[in-house]
Amino acid sequence: MKRYGAEEMNTISKSTCISCHYTKPRDEMRQRSFSEKSGHSVGLAGNVGGMIKQGGVMKARPGNKRGSARINYRTKKQWICNECWKGRPRWITTLLKTTIFGPLYVPAYKGMEGISKVLYTITLGYFVIGWVKDICLAFLGGLRNADGLPNSRIF
Numbered sequence: 212m213k214r215y216g217a218e219e220m221n222t223i224s225k226s227t228c229i230s231c232h233y234t235k236p237r238d239e240m241r242q243r244s245f246s247e248k249s250g251h252s253v254g255l256a257g258n259v260g261g262m263i264k265q266g267g268v269m270k271a272r273p274g275n276k277r278g279s280a281r282i283n284y285r286t287k288k289q290w291i292c293n294e295c296w297k298g299r300p301r302w303i304t305t306l307l308k309t310t311i312f313g314p315l316y317v318p319a320y321k322g323m324e325g326i327s328k329v330l331y332t333i334t335l336g337y338f339v340i341g342w343v344k345d346i347c348l349a350f351l352g353g354l355r356n357a358d359g360l361p362n363s364r365i366f
């Protein structure tokens with residue numbers, strides 16, 4: 212008879228749930244990819260040109276200047292326990308609330324903070340564009356809440 216000792220129990224890796232923050236064995240969890248903000252980058256890239264001799268005449272060489280400002284997102288695989296996964300937002304509720312109460316509901320749902328939350332509300336979801344985008348995401352079951360969980364629960 213095979214005995215299952217403590218050593219074998221330890222072979223199941225554990226991870227911290229992204230939602231409830233409890234550490235649980237991975238066979239009670241599932242792995243999902245979440246995107247997280249990894250920082251902002253603002254830069255001025257490219258060379259500024261210079262002088263070039265062309266046909267005996269000095270000419271300014273066109274430089275290529277490029278300003279850029281962007282927010283970088285990286286996708287990370289993270290673990291979520293089965294219980295939290297079962298409790299993810301309902302598709303129909305989220306879709307209805309996003310459609311009807313969008314500018315009021317979405318910032319709370321997403322867990323937005325500070326100025327972006329206020330802006331989302333007073334600009335009606337960044338001039339309706341963001342609101343429409345969020346309705347589409349909710350319709351596709353991909354609107355993520357503050358924990359990064361999508362509204363893909365049907366029942």
Ligand SMILES: [Zn+2]
Pocket residue numbers: 228229230231232233291292293294295296
């Ligand atoms: Zn959990």
